[in-house]
Amino acid sequence: MSVVTAASHPDAWLALRAALWPHCPRGRHQEEIDAQSADVRRCAAFLVQDGQGEAVGLIELALRGDYVNGTRSSPVAFVEGLYVAPEHRRAGMAALLLAAAKDWAIRRGCAELASDTGLDNQVSQHAHLALDFEETERVVFYRMAL
Numbered sequence: 001m002s003v004v005t006a007a008s009h010p011d012a013w014l015a016l017r018a019a020l021w022p023h024c025p026r027g028r029h030q031e032e033i034d035a036q037s038a039d040v041r042r043c044a045a046f047l048v049q050d051g052q053g054e055a056v057g058l059i060e061l062a063l064r065g066d067y068v069n070g071t072r073s074s075p076v077a078f079v080e081g082l083y084v085a086p087e088h089r090r091a092g093m094a095a096l097l098l099a100a101a102k103d104w105a106i107r108r109g110c111a112e113l114a115s116d117t118g119l120d121n122q123v124s125q126h127a128h129l130a131l132d133f134e135e136t137e138r139v140v141f142y143r144m145a146l
């Protein structure tokens, strides 16, 4: 298993993104990949490959300079997306991606790595805690149409 930059495998990056966020149109995925690739000081993305060199997991990261719930410093590195293909789960792939994320965040001068997940995503919550995150806050988002 090895971790590589997502930019060096754009097709795999797009495919894993589409698996994580299937309701997002393909063109929008490409726009977001392009935007991240053009902003390498603020954004990073890594893939994890299995023993055959197939990309089976993705982590996307960004530096966030606005307040991030539960953190004490700024900017913090934030896990914008984390995904491992179902048949490769429970094999330490997310742990490898998180290790790469921590390295990147430290190199960017961050003192904290933050993340979030859905209240109903128990698997992700278990994984976050197992991967050394501590839970900070539970929040409810609101909106109104204007």
Ligand SMILES: CC(C)(COP(=O)(O)OP(=O)(O)OC[C@H]1O[C@@H](n2cnc3c(N)ncnc32)[C@H](O)[C@@H]1OP(=O)(O)O)[C@@H](O)C(=O)NCCC(=O)NCCS
Residues within 6 Å of the ligand: 020, 080, 081, 082, 083, 084, 085, 088, 089, 090, 091, 092, 093, 094, 095, 096, 116, 117, 118, 121, 123, 124, 126, 127, 128, 130, 131
């Ligand atoms: C969450 C996710 C990324 C974890 O990936 P993974 O490669 O299976 O994680 P790891 O193998 O590195 O697991 C690390 C630890 O997390 C915990 N964990 C992972 N999956 C778990 C599960 N289904 N139930 C309980 N604990 C779990 C375990 O403690 C595990 O260590 P162990 O297998 O030695 O017991 C993966 O399940 C996934 O892609 N889910 C769908 C997308 C998602 O919800 N992403 C997160 C929100 S952005």
